Amino acid sequence: MNMKKLIWPLIILILFVGCSPQSSTESSAHDEDASTSEIEVIDTQTEEMESEDSTEDTIVEVAENEEAVEVIEEEMIEETIVEELTQEEKDDALLTAVRDDDLASAKSMIAQGADLNVSEPAIGFTPIAISIIRENQEMFNILFEAGADITTIDKQENTLLHHAAMSNQHEIAEILLSKESIDLEHRRDQFGFTPLLTAAFEGHVEMVELLIAHGANIEAEDNWKDTPINVAAWNGQLAVVETLIALGANPDAQNTSGNNALDHAKNQNHEEVETFLASILSNE
Secondary structure: OOHHHHHHHHHHHHHHHHOOOOOHHHHHHHHHHHHHHHHHHHHHHHHHHHHHHHHHHHHHHHHHHHHHHHHHHHHHHHHHHHHHOOHHHHHHHHHHHHHOOOHHHHHHHHHOOOOOOOOOOOOOOOHHHHHHHOOOHHHHHHHHHHOOOOOOOOOOOOOHHHHHHHOOOHHHHHHHHOOOOOOOOOOEOOOOEOHHHHHHHHOOHHHHHHHHHOOOOOOOOOOOOOOHHHHHHHOOOHHHHHHHHHOOOOOOOOOOOOOOHHHHHHHOOOHHHHHHHHHHHHOO
16 A cells, blocks of 8 residues: 555644634633623623712712701791890881892891881981882882881971972872872971972972872972972973973972072073073063
8 A cells, every 4th residue: 555645634634623613612611711801890890880879969968968957957047036035126127128128038127026117316217218218129128018117207397208309209299199198298307398399409300290180289388488390490300390390390489598499490500401491481
């Protein structure tokens, strides 16, 4: 037999066996190792996620507990304040709240029994007077609806209507004028201004019209017998002078010194007012 023919099949067999893949047992073991590693990674990630969820739950619980504690503390503080405040302290707190435009504190003091008509010592402003001076319509409404006295007069003889006329609080003036207890002709301080004289001096045309529409005396006199048109001319309020003339005011009304509106305009160098009044008087 030819030896070469026997050797070649043997070599091919040896090569085939040597290059064959790993046994099924080794492959299976390798796959199991890989699967185990993947499971361990998944378990680790799951534990981390559960830990994060637990931490978040703890944070939420702590926050909720802190909020609850804060609410309880605030309620305890409020209860303590209510128990400790004297009547004088409540009254002072109400005045302070109105001066600071603090609606919540004002409501709280009213609910606790503060005197709605307490007056500050210097000039005698009551809370509702202060609300008008500060042009706080909402605060005025709170005090008015709570029953504050609208007939109060301060140490300068100002009524609430004087304050409304001075600061041109039209809506407040309308509320006051709807009450029969309001005095349209009350004269204040050393000048003797009525609310209409006050509005005319300040130049508030709509307030002048409103007061006259409700019956204010268009020829009301102050302590020097100056009328609304005189004080308006003295202060250079041309629009008010024109309005008063249109509503029937006397342009030649004279004060205790014999001066009329035109004289006041000349003396105070209000040229436009002077020109207007001169034309009115020249036609009479």
